[in-house]
Amino acid sequence: xxxxxxxxxxxxxxxxxxxxxxxxxxxxxxxxxxxxxxxxxxxxxxxxxxxxxxxxxxxxxxxxxxxxxxxxxxxxxxxxxxxxxxxxxxxxxxx
Numbered sequence: 001x002x003x004x005x006x007x008x009x010x011x012x013x014x015x016x017x018x019x020x021x022x023x024x025x026x027x028x029x030x031x032x033x034x035x036x037x038x039x040x041x042x043x044x045x046x047x048x049x050x051x052x053x054x055x056x057x058x059x060x061x062x063x064x065x066x067x068x069x070x071x072x073x074x075x076x077x078x079x080x081x082x083x084x085x086x087x088x089x090x091x092x093x094x095x
Contacts, residue, residue, distance in 0.1 A: 011046040013087065016057060017080040018043065043072065044085070055082070 022036040048068055049056035059070030 016043040
């Protein structure tokens with residue numbers, strides 16, 4: 001197992017408030033009343049990559065396989081705020 005994935009503290013859990021583009025399912029012959037608007041998104045997951053231009057949030061980590069699932073790259077220009085979530089208390093297995 002890699003050093004990074006064996007230590008999950010290297011991947012903080014975050015809450016991201018961001019704006020995504022949007023298009024209508026039916027996307028032809030639209031009137032002005034049918035035009036799409038950007039969508040506000042609340043994304044929660046592991047911060048697996050943090051660059052100057054974007055972040056990558058993963059929904060799951062598989063430490064035994066050293067892989068991530070359900071990842072999304074979010075451009076920084078689309079981000080309203082990022083909050084690190086604090087884990088309090090003990091996990092069920094620690095009880």
